[in-house]
Amino acid sequence: MSKASFSIEGFAAEPKQRTSQNGKRMLDISVAHTERRKNKQSGEWENATDRDGNEITLWARATFFDEQADLLAQQVAKGTLVRIEGMPRLNAYVDNSGTAKASIDVQFASLSIIPRASSGGSGGGSWAPAPQQSQGGFQGAQNDPGASGGGFDSAPF
Structure with a gap:
């Protein structure tokens, strides 16, 4: 038996x-x-x-459901620094221009919001408060049989 895990830290689309x-x-x-x-x-x-000569960009996507989706929709916006962890699933697709591409779907994902230094103030060391999360991060199952959706398109999500 094997277990794969994946994590990515970056700014949310x-x-x-x-x-x-x-x-x-x-x-x-x-x-x-x-x-x-x-x-x-x-x-x-x-x-x-x-x-x-094409840029190499890896996209990772996690899907959260119901109450967790509602909570995260209030706390995560474009540019929020997050860490997503879970089991990777490779998603191969063809973009709108006909180019074969691949991305990672993160299943059984947890998400952490990472606090960042505030841009205002005088000098370093000042931290902006981050939205609070439940202990252990936000959990969300990815392989919901009722979930619609599928491949990625060529546009950043």
Whole structure:
């Protein structure tokens, strides 16, 4: 028996609320990761690219249901720094331009909101309060048989 785990920390894309065919409220929260490398010749940092010169961006999405979806919809907005953890499921798809791509669906996800330093004030060390979470993070099952939805499109969620 094996167990896979996955975590990603980053800024949330705009959360998407939806409802399944059987009335379950759902909230999709996505985070992107683009690897950066230092160009040895120019000394500048650049986004990593594949052999064809396309940027390599990994999207990870977690879906939360009902009360948890409602709670997170009030606390997570585009740009919120979050950490999502759970079991990875590879999602292969073709984007609108016909390019084959892949992303990660995070099943049985937990989400933590990470506090960030406030931008105002004089000097470092000042922290902005973050929304509170329940002990152990927010939990949400991803493999709900009543959930609609599926692949990712080429637009950032």
